[in-house]
Amino acid sequence: MARLELNNLHAEVAEGDETILEGVNLEVQSDEIHALMGPNGSGKSTTAKVIAGHPAYEVTEGDVLLHLEDDEFGEDIEIDEDQRTWNLLDLEPNERAALGIFLGFQYPAEIEGVTMTNFLRTALNAKIEEREELFEDEEDDESDAADDEGFESSPMEGPADEGEIGVAEFQQILQEKMEQLEMDEKFAQRYLNAGFSGGEKKQNEVLQAAILEPSIAVLDEIDSGLDIDRLQDVSNGINALRDEQGTGVLQITHYQRILDYVEPDHVHVMLDGQIAKSGGPELAEKLEDKGYDWVREEVYGTA
Amino acid sequence: MSAGTQVHANLTEEQVREISGDLNEPDWLTETRLEALEALEELDMPDVIRTPGRDWTNLHDLDFESLVDPLNAAEDKDQVGPDEAEVLAWSDAVAEHEELLKEHFGSIVDPQENYLTALSTALFSTGTVIYVPEGVDAEDVTVRTEQNSRSLFNYTLVVTEESSSVTILERQSTGAEQDEQYYSGVVEVAAGENSYVQYGSLQNLSKEAYNFTVKRGVADTYATVDWIEGNLGTQLTKTEVSTTLSGDSSETQIVGAFYGHNDQHFDLDAKVWHRAEHTTADLVTRGVTDDVARSVYEGVQDVGADAWDTSSYQRENTLMLSDESEADASPKLIINNHDTEASHSATVGQIDAEDLFYMTSRGVDPRAARNMLVEGFFVPVLEEVDVDELRDDLEELIGARLRQRD
Numbered sequence: 121m122a123r124l125e126l127n128n129l130h131a132e133v134a135e136g137d138e139t140i141l142e143g144v145n146l147e148v149q150s151d152e153i154h155a156l157m158g159p160n161g162s163g164k165s166t167t168a169k170v171i172a173g174h175p176a177y178e179v180t181e182g183d184v185l186l187h188l189e190d191d192e193f194g195e196d197i198e199i200d201e202d203q204r205t206w207n208l209l210d211l212e213p214n215e216r217a218a219l220g221i222f223l224g225f226q227y228p229a230e231i232e233g234v235t236m237t238n239f240l241r242t243a244l245n246a247k248i249e250e251r252e253e254l255f256e257d258e259e260d261d262e263s264d265a266a267d268d269e270g271f272e273s274s275p276m277e278g279p280a281d282e283g284e285i286g287v288a289e290f291q292q293i294l295q296e297k298m299e300q301l302e303m304d305e306k307f308a309q310r311y312l313n314a315g316f317s318g319g320e321k322k323q324n325e326v327l328q329a330a331i332l333e334p335s336i337a338v339l340d341e342i343d344s345g346l347d348i349d350r351l352q353d354v355s356n357g358i359n360a361l362r363d364e365q366g367t368g369v370l371q372i373t374h375y376q377r378i379l380d381y382v383e384p385d386h387v388h389v390m391l392d393g394q395i396a397k398s399g400g401p402e403l404a405e406k407l408e409d410k411g412y413d414w415v416r417e418e419v420y421g422t423a
Numbered sequence: 424m425s426a427g428t429q430v431h432a433n434l435t436e437e438q439v440r441e442i443s444g445d446l447n448e449p450d451w452l453t454e455t456r457l458e459a460l461e462a463l464e465e466l467d468m469p470d471v472i473r474t475p476g477r478d479w480t481n482l483h484d485l486d487f488e489s490l491v492d493p494l495n496a497a498e499d500k501d502q503v504g505p506d507e508a509e510v511l512a513w514s515d516a517v518a519e520h521e522e523l524l525k526e527h528f529g530s531i532v533d534p535q536e537n538y539l540t541a542l543s544t545a546l547f548s549t550g551t552v553i554y555v556p557e558g559v560d561a562e563d564v565t566v567r568t569e570q571n572s573r574s575l576f577n578y579t580l581v582v583t584e585e586s587s588s589v590t591i592l593e594r595q596s597t598g599a600e601q602d603e604q605y606y607s608g609v610v611e612v613a614a615g616e617n618s619y620v621q622y623g624s625l626q627n628l629s630k631e632a633y634n635f636t637v638k639r640g641v642a643d644t645y646a647t648v649d650w651i652e653g654n655l656g657t658q659l660t661k662t663e664v665s666t667t668l669s670g671d672s673s674e675t676q677i678v679g680a681f682y683g684h685n686d687q688h689f690d691l692d693a694k695v696w697h698r699a700e701h702t703t704a705d706l707v708t709r710g711v712t713d714d715v716a717r718s719v720y721e722g723v724q725d726v727g728a729d730a731w732d733t734s735s736y737q738r739e740n741t742l743m744l745s746d747e748s749e750a751d752a753s754p755k756l757i758i759n760n761h762d763t764e765a766s767h768s769a770t771v772g773q774i775d776a777e778d779l780f781y782m783t784s785r786g787v788d789p790r791a792a793r794n795m796l797v798e799g800f801f802v803p804v805l806e807e808v809d810v811d812e813l814r815d816d817l818e819e820l821i822g823a824r825l826r827q828r829d
């Protein structure tokens with residue numbers, strides 16, 4: 121089990137002093153699906169980016185904590201008691217990823233010259249390696265260093281950058297996940313998002329989450345611009361994250377539509393950089409019908 | 424400004440005669456060399472881009488006095504090719520192919536084009552002649568030059584007869600390193616009717632070396648001249664890679680890749696002259712500058728008045744990995760025939776912070792992410808490189824240089 125906890129989170133744009141988050145409180149834990157809704161400019165995407173460690177934002181107050189139980193990463197990784205709570209704000213984006221945070225981008229980067237396969241295998245191996253480093257005991261450190269030297273001098277060892285998951289093993293994982301998401305296998309050899317349609321990019325984000333097996337996935341408008349077939353594929357992917365891997369999902373969306381396929385346990389409404397209201401699935405339906413003004417009225421007492 | 428003041432006392436007619444004599448050259452060649460020597464006084468340095476206040480590349484400060492050591496030209500050379508084509512050392516070509524040399528030597532790159540071509544013509548002591556007879560397909564011609572002397576002047580001539588083809592891979596590196604070394608190379612390619620020449624070059628001289636190279640081809644009717652130009656070594660490189668499309672329906676592609684770091688300075692020209700009908704040119708260069716390195720790129724597409732139905736494309740992209748590196752580009756398009764489809768563009772940029780964040784947020788550490796982005800940046804040009812060996816070597820050298828970074 122893992123639990124992401126946002127405490128009184130304040131953030132502003134790093135270059136400038138425009139405040140965007142004004143004290144966000146939110147908790148998402150494993151096996152739960154949360155929907156985060158709200159009008160444009162209310163701070164939803166910023167919340168997502170701050171959780172993942174985007175360098176353009178500066179946190180001025182509050183915490184982003186990740187609580188892990190001892191078995192979060194299986195038997196191979198032993199999580200000591202003093203390593204069960206992490207302040208993500210102290211960590212680099214790749215370290216946060218290693219601890220199980222995943223951000224699905226609203227606008228995924230197009231990266232030419234780097235194939236999906238190469239990127240994802242690199243990411244998966246980097247994540248495993250970084251995780252080992254984060255949870256390594258100091259005593260283990262020395263013996264590991266000795267091991268490493270041994271590897272380097274061994275002629276039987278493969279190339280140093282091969283990583284934990286080899287090419288063949290990774291191909292198998294990738295193929296399996298792509299089938300689940302009904303993705304064409306030709307994607308594997310294409311350059312990362314380069315020339316992908318909007319829908320293909322979103323599908324690819326879910327695929328990446330499926331492969332990286334995050335503890336908490338923050339999905340920023342994963343549903344926008346999808347046709348109905350792809351919306352269903354993407355929704356199936358998100359449900360599988362929760363049902364098969366126990367991932368906790370924080371889903372940012374403008375629309376009720378995806379919530380018909382990915383049923384949230386909790387719905388939150390963001391207004392002016394704060395969570396203004398939280399409720400169950402019925403809240404999303406009410407928002408779809410009535411917009412956000414009534415929430416504003418309820419919270420501030422005026423329209 | 425004349426560079427005449429740089430002709431130094433230790434460069435004499437006797438030395439030129441000695442070089443020519445050692446190679447058993449006929450009188451006309453010796454004369455061509457002596458004329459080039461004599462012309463040094465009058466000739467200027469090759470053109471560089473000038474903007475008010477500065478030359479983008481300063482060649483005048485090169486200390487030829489100490490760089491040039493005319494009678495010492497130690498090198499280690501491989502000249503290998505398939506049996507069907509002739510791949511000859513210069514002295515063998517002089518003995519066996521005088522008429523061929525007489526026809527082509529100096530016909531494409533004028534020995535007296537500038538100070539450095541003249542210096543190269545006067546002093547070259549090593550060279551390769553590649554002759555591909557009619558209808559012959561010659562793959563895997565390799566010319567490898569390892570410089571072990573203070574200065575080395577190299578000459579290459581490629582002649583392809585009708586409907587022949589050849590793929591040439593040339594490499595320059597440094598064996599015995601010295602504080603400062605000078606490598607000079609002139610390459611002339613005469614592509615006969617309907618022939619195909621692919622000329623790949625990988626320059627990886629020592630970081631203390633200076634390099635001046637001109638590679639120029641002339642494509643006859645239906646001929647294709649393709650260049651691949653990789654530059655990684657030297658402290659200062661001035662190169663030109665160019666093609667004259669003189670025959671109808673001739674084509675050329677110039678693919679360039681460079682990676683400058685430390686205080687390296689690359690001045691790279693890619694040029695095409697469209698001088699016949701239905702000709703096509705594609706110029707694509709990508710490069711990286713790091714530390715305080717500097718790159719200057721000049722690309723010229725010159726469409727002549729008689730060049731009807733021309734297609735001409737040019738793209739240059741430079742990625743700066745440090746704030747202190749510099750990259751300048753000047754893509755020029757000169758059109759004297761309206762029946763032309765052409766494009767030209769140049770960009771200079773840095774690694775995109777959003778791209779980097781996307782990758783690190785998936786768990787890739789920042790350093791590995793950056794290296795993947797840079798390697799990916801080179802992929803579009805590497806994909807254009809048809810010579811596997813050259814592509815693999817380039818990839819490896821780029822990767823190695825990236826991993827050297829902090």
